[in-house]
Amino acid sequence: MRELALIFDFGNVFAFFSYSRACESIGAPLGKTGDQILEQLAAQGLNAWIRLYETGKMSSDEFMTHVAEASGSTLSLAELRDAWRDIFWLNEPVVELVANLDAQGYSLVLGSNTNELHAESFRVTYAEALLPFRELVLSYQVGHMKPDGRFYLACAHAAGRNPSACVFIDDLPANVQGAIGAGLQGVHYQNDEQLVTDLRRLGIDV
Ligand SMILES: [Mg+2]
The missing domain is CATH 3.40.50.1000 (HAD superfamily/HAD-like)
Structure with a gap:
């Protein structure tokens, strides 16, 4: 040994990894780039949500709901999960x-x-x-x-x-x-x- x-x-x-890449599919139906979505999320507290999510204090559903609301996304929760995973x-x-x-x-x-x-x-x-x-x-x-x-x-x-x-x-x-x-x-x-x-x-x- x-x-x-x-x-x-x-x-x-x-x-x-690239958060911007994950945000591309969220932005596409809204006519926005991944970077624009990422900026929008960052301005509304993305880093704080990630901290809670990555220390097990926030569930996946709660996290994705924050992302959906802050991005104005029209995607379903399942589609949002897929977008988030593609990173x-x-x-x-x-x-x-x-x-x-x-x-x-x-x-x-x-x-x-x-x-x-x-x-x-x-x-x-x-x-x-x-x-x-x-x-x-x-x-x-x-x-x-x-x-x-x-x-x-x-x-x-x-x-x-x-x-x-x-x-x-x-x-x-x-x-x-x-x-x-x-x-x-x-x-x-x-x-x-x-x-x-x-x-x-x-x-x-x-
Ligand atoms: Mg690292």
Whole structure:
């Protein structure tokens, strides 16, 4: 068994995402772009709803009702759910890296700030790519989101390691700092080459 465990962020590390893309199908029947819808939602409290939704304090129906009302959407709730789910595409080099680390015997965990609709969707769509992860730690299930220290401790627990034997990889500097604050090692993901270099520097075989 390898001493170190690696915990990967999902959004903009394992897969890319775009809220604007999700908003395109909401905007199309209204003659608006995804960006216009996104701006409209942001002005009415989208970030606050996401925070509640992604810490498990707001249900999917409540969240989608907020989005429907704030966007003036004429779509059904089912269509809105589909639009909201259509947000991700895989970051193939990181998917390959994760598969290699798995083959090298590392304990791997996914640690994501996410919500029920997104997680239900990506777990099915990317089931095969996600196989190397022994556990998915999802904020809406844990009840805490990055950079809250409790989120990282849940990840270390899922990895079966002490926090100091965990390397947390995230694209947001605040989330990397949160990991370090909780006693984990942190790597800021910027691009694939830099990630491999940083992991090797930590003695990881990749
Ligand atoms: Mg991210």
